[in-house]
Amino acid sequence: MEITMNFMNNHSIKYLIFCILLSFTIQTNAKQNYPINISAVKVDSLLWDLNKLSNAPAFTWLNTKNTVRSLAFDGQMYKGKPTRVFAYYSNPALIRGIGRGNQKYPGIILVHGGGGKAFKEWVEKWAADGYAAFAVDVSATGGNDDTFQGNGPGQDKKEKFEDIALGDLRNMWSYHAVADVILAHSLLLTFPELDANKTAITGISWGGYLTCLAASLDNRFKAAAPVYGCGFYSDCVFQSDLKKMKSTDSLKWLKNFDPSVYLPYAQPKFLFINGNKDAWFYVNACHKTYSLIKPEQRTVSIFPDMKHSHADGWAPEEIKTFFENVLNKGFPLMRVGNVAVQDSVLSVPFQSNISISSASFYYSNDVNALNTRREWKELKATIDNKTKNVKCKKPEFKIGFFTFKDVRNLSVSSEIIFNYQKKSFKNTP
Numbered sequence: 001m002e003i004t005m006n007f008m009n010n011h012s013i014k015y016l017i018f019c020i021l022l023s024f025t026i027q028t029n030a031k032q033n034y035p036i037n038i039s040a041v042k043v044d045s046l047l048w049d050l051n052k053l054s055n056a057p058a059f060t061w062l063n064t065k066n067t068v069r070s071l072a073f074d075g076q077m078y079k080g081k082p083t084r085v086f087a088y089y090s091n092p093a094l095i096r097g098i099g100r101g102n103q104k105y106p107g108i109i110l111v112h113g114g115g116g117k118a119f120k121e122w123v124e125k126w127a128a129d130g131y132a133a134f135a136v137d138v139s140a141t142g143g144n145d146d147t148f149q150g151n152g153p154g155q156d157k158k159e160k161f162e163d164i165a166l167g168d169l170r171n172m173w174s175y176h177a178v179a180d181v182i183l184a185h186s187l188l189l190t191f192p193e194l195d196a197n198k199t200a201i202t203g204i205s206w207g208g209y210l211t212c213l214a215a216s217l218d219n220r221f222k223a224a225a226p227v228y229g230c231g232f233y234s235d236c237v238f239q240s241d242l243k244k245m246k247s248t249d250s251l252k253w254l255k256n257f258d259p260s261v262y263l264p265y266a267q268p269k270f271l272f273i274n275g276n277k278d279a280w281f282y283v284n285a286c287h288k289t290y291s292l293i294k295p296e297q298r299t300v301s302i303f304p305d306m307k308h309s310h311a312d313g314w315a316p317e318e319i320k321t322f323f324e325n326v327l328n329k330g331f332p333l334m335r336v337g338n339v340a341v342q343d344s345v346l347s348v349p350f351q352s353n354i355s356i357s358s359a360s361f362y363y364s365n366d367v368n369a370l371n372t373r374r375e376w377k378e379l380k381a382t383i384d385n386k387t388k389n390v391k392c393k394k395p396e397f398k399i400g401f402f403t404f405k406d407v408r409n410l411s412v413s414s415e416i417i418f419n420y421q422k423k424s425f426k427n428t429p
Contacts, residue, residue: 034220035051036053037219042265047169047170048182053179056187057073059073067095067124067127068088068127070086072148073085075150076180078152078176081151084148086136087184088123089133090127091131091193092132100192100193105130105131105193106199107196107198109199110126110136110203110207112135112207112310113204115155116204118135118137119310122135122310132188134184136184137150138155138176138207140154155206159173160172160241161245161253162245164252172257174256177210181214182214185218199221200224203229205308206229207226212229212230212263212266216265223323224268224270225271225273226270228275228280228281230259230281230286231260231263231285231292233253233258235284235285236280237279237281238280260292263293266292269322270299271318272286272290272298273301273303273313274306275302275307275308276302276304276305276374277372280308283371286302287416290415299333300414301413302362318412331353334350334356334410335412336350336404337349337351346361346392347390348402350389356404356407357409359403361400366398377395399420401415401416401417
């Protein structure tokens with residue numbers, strides 16, 4: 001009897017220890033879950049399950065030997081079959097070849113554009129700059145790994161636009177790409193070297209489009225920098241793709257996949273970067289996109305004659321400066337106020353604790369030409385660093401904006417001013 005009781009006591013103690021350890025494991029995992037605040041996204045019948053996407057997906061390291069590691073994580077079901085998503089990852093310790101390190105780093109999600117892939121060198125750039133950098137591949141390929149098969153939708157017009165006629169919105173490329181970006185963020189947030197309160201996202205071209213969508217839906221991001229890509233696809237080069245579709249299908253696409261639907265609910269701070277002559281994302285669409293974000297929550301930088309490429313899209317130092325200010329309280333980009341007109345003079349106030357070295361007003365009267373062929377003129381402006389104001393004589397113009405450069409050679413713009421009415425392809429039901 002005594003032997004039996006001792007056995008039962010030992011068994012009970014072991015069971016109790018097991019329960020305590022199990023409870024600790026569950027609590028530890030719970031602490032690693034960083035849920036999206038779904039109540040902030042006030043749209044009816046949201047396509048994405050943000051509760052599910054808040055959870056880190058299962059993943060596998062494909063390469064752990066290099067300073068930039070590769071991995072694959074579980075994506076969404078596509079046409080009834082599971083998908084895998086390729087990504088590159090590194091951080092300041094890994095890029096130096098000293099392991100993953102024991103410091104906490106801010107994190108960044110990097111989203112490539114159309115025809116692109118996850119770029120290892122983009123990860124290298126941000127890891128060297130002090131970030132835990134995660135480049136997600138939304139092309140269903142494997143970066144530089146030609147053997148990787150993701151089994152998700154490709155980047156062709158069929159998967160991006162035409163397949164909407166088949167009826168299942170969850171088989172569209174945009175649905176999968178946005179979900180993959182959010183899942184990448186959920187996974188990154190669980191990495192022990194990440195400071196989970198300091199994450200940002202930047203994307204180029206179609207990746208900028210995805211950045212607008214993901215940052216609007218995933219309010220765990222603190223900052224976002226879409227480059228080129230924006231909303232209002234009915235006012236971009238892609239209006240031709242929408243016009244080829246049945247009107248019901250084009251309206252369905254715009255209702256579910258255009259960033260303009262979700263940006264009014266976005267919580268991160270935004271830096272919008274574009275060129276004034278971009279071949280894909282036109283200035284009027286860019287203007288309408290950033291106007292959906294509160295003025296105190298956005299910064300705009302329009303680069304005259306900016307080229308359109310991945311390398312040109314990740315080159316602006318303004319992106320890092322913007323993120324450093326939001327995430328690490330670094331020295332900010334200048335702030336620009338509203339353009340005013342008085343006595344045939346254009347003026348705009350600015351806020352900066354360092355001097356402005358140059359300012360110009362770029363303008364055009366050519367409203368009928370393609371965005372790439374529009375002729376722009378430059379008018380040098382007068383800078384008063386004491387009163388924090390920039391002025392120039394008001395030329396005859398129909399489109400215009402101010403650009404500023406500070407002593408660091410960092411550029412910020414005023415909002416784009418439109419002095420004409422432009423008809424646009426209808427983008428609401």
